Structures are given as C-alpha cells and as structure tokens.
Amino acid sequence: MTSVNTFLWFDSEAEQAAEFYVALLPDARIVEVTRNPDGSAFLVALELAGHAISLLNGGPGHRLTDAASLQVIVEGQAEVDRLWAALTADGGEPGPCGWLTDRYGLSWQIVPSELPKLMSGERAAAVGAALRTMSKIDLRALRDAHDHG
Structure with missing residues (x-):
C-alpha cells in the first residue's frame, strides 16, 4: 500500500502545534505521539480533515x-x-x-x-x-x- 503524508520539521514545538491545529479544525485528531526517552515529543502524527501530517521535533536548522x-x-x-x-x-x-x-x-x-x-x-x-x-x-x-x- 502506498500513501502520501505531509511531513513538517519543527524545532521543538510539534506537539503544541498539533494540539493547536486539532483544536482549530473540524474533523481533526492526533493519531500518535512518538516520544523521546525524556518524555518530550519526537514525532506527532495527526489528521486534519482526513489529510495525514507528521510533525517532527528535529531541532533548529530547517525552517x-x-x-x-x-x-x-x-x-x-x-x-x-x-x-x-x-x-x-x-x-x-x-x-x-x-x-x-x-x-x-x-x-x-x-x-x-x-x-x-x-x-x-x-x-x-x-x-x-x-x-x-x-x-x-x-x-x-x-x-x-x-x-x-
């Protein structure tokens, strides 16, 4: 199976951004949060109106x-x-x-x-x-x- 997913790089606020987007748009949800050993979010998978998006906390360097x-x-x-x-x-x-x-x-x-x-x-x-x-x-x-x- 092939799928297409929008993947976005954040410095460190991926989880906060995902929560904001999901609260703002209808038919939106956080699907999964993959966490670092310290408990912070590493990767946040969400859907906005059926569109799959991944938000990565990758650190600075890719604006x-x-x-x-x-x-x-x-x-x-x-x-x-x-x-x-x-x-x-x-x-x-x-x-x-x-x-x-x-x-x-x-x-x-x-x-x-x-x-x-x-x-x-x-x-x-x-x-x-x-x-x-x-x-x-x-x-x-x-x-x-x-x-x-």
Whole structure:
C-alpha cells in the first residue's frame, strides 16, 4: 500500500502545534505521539480533515517557509474570519492573497470554496486584481469585483 503524508520539521514545538491545529479544525485528531526517552515529543502524527501530517521535533536548522503551505478550503466568510484570527493570533502574521504564517512558522492558505468560481470566466481578471490587494480574503469584495468588474 502506498500513501502520501505531509511531513513538517519543527524545532521543538510539534506537539503544541498539533494540539493547536486539532483544536482549530473540524474533523481533526492526533493519531500518535512518538516520544523521546525524556518524555518530550519526537514525532506527532495527526489528521486534519482526513489529510495525514507528521510533525517532527528535529531541532533548529530547517525552517518552515511559505514555499509550502497547508491550504484549507472553507465555506463562507465567517469561517475565513475565524481561522484567520486564530492562526494569526499570538505571533502569527498575515500574508498576501489569503496566505498567513502561524505562530509556529507554518504557512497556511485560508480559501473560501467560492473562490474558483469567482476566478473563472470573463471577470477573472477583475477578481484576480481585487484578490492581489487583499491579505485576508474578503468574499464581498471579490463578489463585487466579479459582478461589477
């Protein structure tokens, strides 16, 4: 059997990050924690909406970057707002076009499910132009660009 798993390197906060992510997202759970002899977490396996992820406490030297991110597709502005606020809190940072970096350095994209529909067709350029001005995605502004762009 072949499976694909996202594997992320953390300095030392893999277990805390996993607990945060699991509490934040629906249909999420910690599957297993492999511990070092001193009791600290070495490897944390979790699932986020059925997606397998492993978080390694590997020490310094391999920083997370925005070159790779977890994309979360959500229904509606309220869920965009909720996840955005939680993931940028306590040291997280907003980025462009729906990207952000959380307090642990992991990059995320919080994307409303409506975005692909808005980005297709004759008005895609207007929607794309509006999207490029945003940090957190504003569905109302994207709909306006689509309808009047």
